[in-house]
Amino acid sequence: MNPNKSELIEKYSGYRWLIDRGLVGFEPFTALQPWFFEPQERQFFVAEHWPAGPSEAPLLVFARRQDCDDLACLKAGSGNALEVVTIQGWTSGGYEIIETYPTFWEWVKSAIDDVAAWSALPDR
Numbered sequence: 001m002n003p004n005k006s007e008l009i010e011k012y013s014g015y016r017w018l019i020d021r022g023l024v025g026f027e028p029f030t031a032l033q034p035w036f037f038e039p040q041e042r043q044f045f046v047a048e049h050w051p052a053g054p055s056e057a058p059l060l061v062f063a064r065r066q067d068c069d070d071l072a073c074l075k076a077g078s079g080n081a082l083e084v085v086t087i088q089g090w091t092s093g094g095y096e097i098i099e100t101y102p103t104f105w106e107w108v109k110s111a112i113d114d115v116a117a118w119s120a121l122p123d124r
Contacts, residue, residue, distance in 0.1 A: 050094030
């Protein structure tokens with residue numbers, strides 16, 4: 001059974017911190033591109049779309065990369081673990097785990113690297 005979305009999000013204080021300061025967007029081609037946050041009404045648990053997959057822990061999609069099928073997920077776990085998992089959705093097996101980050105901020109560092117690479121492209 002999936003946990004409450006709002007309760008899970010509240011555990012990740014950095015998520016709200018970025019939103020409150022306007023450092024992220026909720027549509028493609030906004031702040032933090034190529035990543036954008038999903039509005040709460042579009043967030044979903046991975047198992048709702050892909051019931052069978054490599055993660056047994058509930059994964060809540062909170063961000064999407066606009067140039068591919070990569071999704072960033074908050075991982076519901078036990079204790080104080082606040083991992084973020086990136087997945088590639090819509091694969092032949094449903095989805096694949098790309099990377100697991102030990103904290104929300106480690107994922108943000110990775111997203112910033114993606115921003116740097118994105119901004120260096122000639123047509124950006």
